[in-house]
Amino acid sequence: MAREVQITFDCADPAALAAFWADALGYRLQDPPAGFESWEQALDAMGVPPERRNDASAVVDPEGSGPRLFFQRVPEGKQAKNRVHLDVRAAPGLDGDARMAALETEAERLVSLGATRLQRYEPAPPLVAGFIVLADPEGNEFCLD
CATH class of the missing domain: 3.30.720 (Signal recognition particle alu RNA binding heterodimer, srp9/1)
Incomplete structure (x- = not known):
């Protein structure tokens, strides 16, 4: 079930x-x-x-x-890197430059809402399509995927 x-x-x-x-x-x-x-x-x-x-x-x-x-x-602040995080699927079905451009557009929107940009990972086929790591306003890491 x-x-x-x-x-x-x-x-x-x-x-x-x-x-x-x-x-x-x-x-x-x-x-x-x-x-x-x-x-x-x-x-x-x-x-x-x-x-x-x-x-x-x-x-x-x-x-x-x-x-x-x-x-x-909760009374305590964030202490360390998240062990579990959300992947926000901002570019499903896109590859290469088109994918990274879509991720950059969404990263800019989220930063304008209060997110912090942490790191960009370039595509490294066949296993890594490329993604951007951000943190929400309280420091919780998440990926734009």
Whole structure:
């Protein structure tokens, strides 16, 4: 039996990181619970104090096919390189110069949203098609593939 997957990010600012990844992936913020028009309304009804309202956030694929991304506030900062990371498929089916140009265009867009460019890896056929490594606004590495 197949299972759904949720990807969880430990972070300092769940709302900001959720907004970045929603923009990066074409996702949207998860809707508030049924019966509530907004998250503020839902959190008021749940009795969540204002200082705890950015403890978590989530974004979802509007098509319903991609995994939910969940962002939770943690007290510690990022300590080391990620052991698991996301590959954002920005140039599927492209090769060589066309692939790298598409990746560069997407890298520029993501940097304008708050990502940091870390490194570009040139194509080295047959095994490496070329990719660009970025970090999200909290330093989590990801690849444009």
